Amino acid sequence: MYGSLLSYPNSLFSQFERLRDGLDEIFANPGVPSSIRSVAPGTLPAINIGRTANSVEIYAFAPGLDADKIDVTVDRGVLHISGERASGVPEGSAKVYARERGAGRFARAVALPDDVDPAKVSASYRDGVLQVSIARRESAQPKRVIVQ
Structure with a gap:
């Protein structure tokens, strides 16, 4: 039943x-x-955040977007990712009974660590994954000290 x-x-x-x-x-x-910063499952785009010795790496999983419609900004220690995803169903072509894929405008904000350099940010979008790389300041890099 x-x-x-x-x-x-x-x-x-x-x-x-x-x-x-x-x-x-x-x-x-x-x-x-x-994490206190967690969001509900299904939030678009889903993101992974990692750190290397030289940078902070953010991966946003958002298939089906046009790279031209993705906006990435860094302001006051916060990375903002926003854009818009088309519905994928042409208007008037079909009556939709179920919609499991999100459509419309989206925005995500990620607090960044204090040691990133907002002047050194790069972003690329390939195969539905947006990769944002933000360099860490040289002063935050590990330094080997020679013992004399």
Whole structure:
């Protein structure tokens, strides 16, 4: 009985199922610390952030975008990524019954560490992945000290 009710994406039972799945995801990994800066699953674009000895690397996963419609700025220690994704369904061509792929305007903001150099930022978009590389200041680079 419930299987047929779960096939309707907006049914009450489907919403409870998504809630249960979300709670399972939160409590399934008790050893993994959660971040206060986390966002809800499905937020566009999903991002990964890492650090090398020379830079901070941000990867934004946003397939189906035009590189010309992606705006990347760094202002006061915050990286802003914004843009717009088309719906993918031409207007008037089909009646849409379910929409699982997000469309429209999006914006993400990422707080950057204090040791980045906002004058040295590069960005590239390839195969649906936006890579933003921000150089770390030379003063923040590890330095080997010669013992005499």
